[in-house]
Amino acid sequence: MVLHRNLGPYDTTAIGLGEMPLTLENNLGEDKGLETIHAALDAGCRHIDTAWAYYCSGGEEQTGEKLVRKALQTWDGPRDEVCVATKVGHFRNFVDGKPSWEVDGRPETLIRNGKLSAQALGVDSIDLLYMHRPDPKVPYNESIEAIKQLLDEGVAQYAGVSNTSIELIDVARGILGDRLIAVQNQYSPVHTDTQDTLDYTAKVGLAFVCWSPLGGYRRAKDEKRFGSFRALAKTRGVSYQQIVLAWELAKGDQVFVIPGAHRPETILDSLKAGDLDLTPEELATLD
Numbered sequence: 001m002v003l004h005r006n007l008g009p010y011d012t013t014a015i016g017l018g019e020m021p022l023t024l025e026n027n028l029g030e031d032k033g034l035e036t037i038h039a040a041l042d043a044g045c046r047h048i049d050t051a052w053a054y055y056c057s058g059g060e061e062q063t064g065e066k067l068v069r070k071a072l073q074t075w076d077g078p079r080d081e082v083c084v085a086t087k088v089g090h091f092r093n094f095v096d097g098k099p100s101w102e103v104d105g106r107p108e109t110l111i112r113n114g115k116l117s118a119q120a121l122g123v124d125s126i127d128l129l130y131m132h133r134p135d136p137k138v139p140y141n142e143s144i145e146a147i148k149q150l151l152d153e154g155v156a157q158y159a160g161v162s163n164t165s166i167e168l169i170d171v172a173r174g175i176l177g178d179r180l181i182a183v184q185n186q187y188s189p190v191h192t193d194t195q196d197t198l199d200y201t202a203k204v205g206l207a208f209v210c211w212s213p214l215g216g217y218r219r220a221k222d223e224k225r226f227g228s229f230r231a232l233a234k235t236r237g238v239s240y241q242q243i244v245l246a247w248e249l250a251k252g253d254q255v256f257v258i259p260g261a262h263r264p265e266t267i268l269d270s271l272k273a274g275d276l277d278l279t280p281e282e283l284a285t286l287d
């Protein structure tokens, strides 16, 4: 069984599926996307992470959320057990011919897009809705008040914040109270700058969800940082990705990982990371 943890009130898997590579540029098409999500669910994964903005720049919007909806509608397992998280606050654009990520944290946009997210996911109420990224042009409290309105109206059950600092987590806690359940920040062997927020979530009773836990779906920036993970993987006879995910999960009981995948094989391998019990000595070498 895939390792379970409490994400706020949800008893879900500590290893979720990061949906992003399935609908961004260079994805392998809808059939492969559905196959990948179904494989993850069949293997026991009960946590899917998507976003309003997971679509190809310049293309139809919200294709990630629509893919998740279709995958769940065509899956014959227990839909109610699956915790689906999405995010609002980003959109895609082309800048100088290149795909880019833009932010729009204006309350009216967040409220409109939150409702569109529920529609695209085909739910009355979203399980977990994140504020995707602070918008420097909009005071953070104004964006979070919009998320609160979505909770008050029942568009979402619980909220999270992403790409955020301790100071902004506290702003969100002040407005959302115990309906704020998660912080989703980048965290991996090549990105530990957010360690302070990981530690803070343990202190204040929030979940910490590591995004790009394997260093990113394109290519990890600093391959050298994975050296000790590869060495231990060889000794243990598993993939180094499993060692990375197990190391992250060992950072605290509040930690979740959402590895991305383009195909069933990689997510099926990642889901096994919860079975690895790394010893204190092994963890020390990795640190």
Ligand SMILES: NC(=O)c1ccc[n+]([C@@H]2O[C@H](COP(=O)([O-])OP(=O)(O)OC[C@H]3O[C@@H](n4cnc5c(N)ncnc54)[C@H](OP(=O)(O)O)[C@@H]3O)[C@@H](O)[C@H]2O)c1
Binding pocket: 017, 018, 019, 020, 021, 049, 050, 132, 162, 163, 184, 185, 210, 211, 212, 213, 214, 215, 216, 217, 218, 239, 241, 242, 258, 259, 260, 261, 262, 263, 266, 267, 269, 270
């Ligand atoms: N909140 C935010 O701002 C934010 C930003 C970025 C991402 N995210 C979330 O975080 C999720 C994960 O991030 P990510 O997709 O960028 O990168 P990632 O999880 O760090 O890496 C994904 C890549 O690792 C490969 N992989 C995964 N498991 C593997 C395994 N067991 N063995 C070998 N290769 C494996 C996949 O390969 P294949 O391609 O071969 O399957 C995929 O290309 C996203 O999908 C998204 O949901 C959130």
